[in-house]
Amino acid sequence: MNPESQLRPYPTRRSLLKTAATAAVAAPLLSACVTGGKKDDGEAVATGAKTADNPLGVKADAPLEVVVFKGGYGDEYAVKAESQYTSKYPQAKVDHKGLQKVGEAIQPRFVAGNPPDVVDNTGAGRLDIATLVAANQVSDLAELLDAPAFDEPGKKVRDTLLPGVVEDGTFAGTTVALNFTYAVWGLWFSKSFFAEKGWAYPATWTDMLALCATIKKSGVAPWTYQGKYPEYINDPLLGMAAKTGGLDLVKAVDNLQPNAWKQDGLVQAATAFAELAGKGYLMSGSEALSHTEAQAAWCQKKAAFIPCGSWLESEQKGIAPAGFDMVMGAVPGSAGDKLPVAAVQAASSESFLVPAKAKNPAGGQEYLRILFAKASAKAFAEANSTLPAVAGATDGLTLSSGLGSVRDAVTAAGSGTFTYRFRTWYAPLAKAVDDATGELVNKRLSPADWATRIQKAADALAKDSTVQKYTR
Incomplete structure (x- = not known):
């Protein structure tokens, strides 16, 4: 373990x-x-x-x-x-x-x-x-x-x-x-498993849905996630929103601007993940899984994708089978995105x-x-x-598959890295977002209601004079 x-x-x-x-x-x-x-x-x-x-x-x-x-x-x-x-x-x-x-x-x-x-x-x-x-x-x-x-x-x-x-x-x-440490968030998959199945990592969300249909027909769940901690699946959702709306969207969220969570990019991303759940592309029972349980199931090839940060490979030492060759890919984008397809959410920790x-x-x-x-x-x-x-720090090192893919993702992103800061600044809002996304991907909350619920929490925080505010 x-x-x-x-x-x-x-x-x-x-x-x-x-x-x-x-x-x-x-x-x-x-x-x-x-x-x-x-x-x-x-x-x-x-x-x-x-x-x-x-x-x-x-x-x-x-x-x-x-x-x-x-x-x-x-x-x-x-x-x-x-x-x-x-x-x-x-x-x-x-x-x-x-x-x-x-x-x-x-x-x-x-x-x-x-x-x-x-x-x-x-x-x-x-x-x-x-x-x-x-x-x-x-x-x-x-x-x-x-x-x-x-x-x-x-x-x-x-x-x-x-x-x-x-x-x-x-x-x-x-x-x-x-x-x-420098954390990068994305979608993880087994390079060897994908090669064996003839699957290619999708560049767009349309491609992702098409691949998920193929994966599901093969008897493998397209996605799993660390259900007890919905912040994990929040990351690709927020990453997709940032690509669609650009840094202005991210800053509006962090700066607690009115209706920031109702921006088109966020609602579209919530809709995409609601569709992922609605089509049955999340492994059954994922909601009840801890991070260790979901990640173990993924290492057992019960699911093709899992969202996580760049620490995943380190955590799965001794759990992932030999030759699993885990790698991380950037969250797929869509036509008309304001950030490039290679953009990744990255921040230090x-x-x-x-x-x-x-x-x-x-x-x-x-x-x-x-x-x-x-x-x-x-x-x-x-x-x-x-x-x-x-x-x-990694110059001259022979890197593992996971760390190599993280380094390559940061290199490919160049100036296209982004991060949200509301989590560090406002812990109660972070929890409100995580809870709402957990409800969204388990089909108990619509995308519109997801946005409304989070915006209500953000507005309450913005009006609370006892909380120190930060801007970017």
């Missing part, structure tokens, strides 16, 4: 990026900020002299506490970065904690004002980043981003990151989180932050400078079949 599946009842790597209300810890947090070398309670902050070799002013003998989510990727990659930190600062003692329930363990420490120096705020029950930002509990990482890259001379840290990584951790103009009340914030940022080095990212990619957020 996949190690992450054993550790978490909540779904897969999806938890890394997208914040669901049921998974976020949203209890009150104390406001804090760091100024003038002291925390707001007057306690001194560890700082040292800034030099070319120590651009962030690390105090050489200051202890460093690092808390990492120990999920499907484990935490060995983080430990390796800590070893490099102690090699550079041998007097510093590093306290490492690899946890499954980061939010549960760390929230009381935020409230008490004694958080760790670095937190990998990931996994089920992670802290709601928007809540942390509103409470001034996280440090501005601008100095880190403008610091020299650890192992790429002549570049700043920000210059080494893939498109959108800085923006993904930015709230109201301030970057407060840096995400280590595995969110690292430095708490505002950290005792050693300079050490925390220096640790991240080391972690986000190209060599560190390359070793992570090799060990986990996952694309890191550092550009060029």
